[in-house]
Amino acid sequence: MDASQSSFSMARTALEVVHVNAGDGYDQPLEKFFIPDLLARWPFPRRLNHYYxxxxAESSAWLESFKAFSPKAQDAFNRCDCSLLSCLAHPIAKEEHVRSACDFTNLLFFIDEYTDISEEGEARKQKDAVMDALRHPHEPRPKAEWVGGEIARQFWERTIRNASGQSQKRFIAAFDEFLEGVVQQAIDRSGHHIxxxxxxxxxxxxxxxxRSGFALLELGLDIPDEVISHPVVQDMEMASIDMIFLNNDIASYNVEQARGDEGHNIVTIVMHELxxxxxGAILWVADCHAKLETKFLEAMAAIPKWEELIDSQVREYCDGLGNCVRANNDWSFESERYFGTDGLEVQRKGWLLLMPRDRLKGREEIGPVLVGQPH
Known part of the structure; x- marks a missing residue:
């Protein structure tokens, strides 16, 4: 993913980089950093499923019933509003399908909270428990097992009641890939590897x-393997994945560096390599994102024709990819996960104060903390 240094160096000349004296108890100047509008020209508008x-309410109550977090951490987790992300990504989905999507994002971020503080061995055990539960959703979990196994089992047992065979197959493969990436993240974190x-x-x-979320776009679809694996469709998938994580890494960077866990973030990676x-790193990311947007739209214009029954499903799936990109961006500002209650103001202003490094480090509880609140 090479990009010329000159492209973002020239752009930086128009960027105000200042230090301010904060009045909220910090004893050091705070840097103002850029939050670009990466989707200013994205043709997929914000839409929210009316079942939201x-x-x-149902998905939040379900996850909370496991008592996997302390009351304080659970409150912070609820404010992340994972269901909002799903309902933005699935604006026209049936109730049972969007409920599954909400359960999925709750599961995904639950796993994220636990694995973020896990070493490789523990992360591997967590992955094994979840994947075994997904492959055996009708079998009871071992009593002493990590609670994530039962959460995954219940999610999948409910989901497969209304899921096509193709979506089930692709979800299992994609979730295994996701968890393998999480294990690798734990390895990198333990070794302080950039x-x-x-x-x-x-x-x-x-x-x-x-990619796991993309499989849920197919819950009511039956797209053949040779169609979903077509190079044009795969180009759209890959561009969507990259845009989603680039956007997410910018949104999450401030919180991650404040808790000393920013090693698995494109902003850190670009700062280090370039x-x-x-x-400067964020401007590089913005330039990369713009190229991916062009790649996605060119691929969308080049989708081949098969037969009408397949073509209509492919259109729905590809529209879903575009909605997922939009949903991730809007949820980042509308939830409290990354910006607390200031997300919409940050989105409007286009900049944010960089919190003191390690300000959130040393938390004892598993789970998120309230951003912008005393700790």
């Missing part, structure tokens, strides 16, 4: 979990 209030840009792309395409600062 109902499925959000990857180069290309190898980071290889791992992040897995650890972002987007010897630039945070704003």
């Amino acid at each position: 209030p109902k499925v959000r 990857r180069d840009i290309q190898s980071y792309f290889d791992v992040r395409r897995k650890s972002v979990g987007a 010897d630039t600062d945070v704003n």
Whole structure:
């Protein structure tokens, strides 16, 4: 994923990089960093599934019933509003399908919270428990097992009641790939390993979990393997995955560096490899994202024809990819996961103050913390 340094160096001349004295108790100047509007020209508008209030309440209550987090961490997790992401990504889905999507994102971010503090061995055990549960959804889990196994089992047992065979097959393969990426992330974190840009792309395409979400776009579809694997469709998938994780890495960078866990983030990777600062890295990411957007739209215009029954399903699937890119961006600002209650203001202003490094480090509880709140 090479890009010329000159492209973002010239862009930086128009960027105001300042230090300000914060009035909220910090004893050091804070850097102002750029939050670009990566989807300013994206042709897929924001749309929200009308089942959102109902499925959000049901899915949140379901996950909370496992008592996997402390009350404080559970409150912070609820404010992340994982169901909003799913209902934006599946704006026209049936109720049972969008409920499955909400359960999926709750499971995904639950796993993220636990594996973020796990060493390789523990992350591997967590992966094995989840995958065994997905492959045997009707069998009870071992009593002493990590709670993630039972959460995954219940999610999948409910989902497969209304899922096509193709979507089930692809989800299992994609989720295994996602968890393998999470294990690799744990290995890198334990070894304090900072990857180069290309190898980071290889791992992040897995650890972002987007391909698993794409499989859920097919819950009501029956697209043949030779169609879904067509190079044009695969180009759209890959461009979508890359745009999603690039966008997510920018949104999450401030929180991650504040807790000392920014090694698995494209901003850190670019800063390290290209010897630039945070704003220079973000401008590189914005340039890369623009190229991916062009790649996606060119591929969408080149989708071949098969027969009408297949063509209509392919159109729905590819529209779903575009919706997922939009959903990830809008959810980042509308939820409280990365910007607390200031997300819409950050989106409007296009900049954010960089929190002191390690400010959120040393948390004892598993689960997220409230961004922007005392810790």
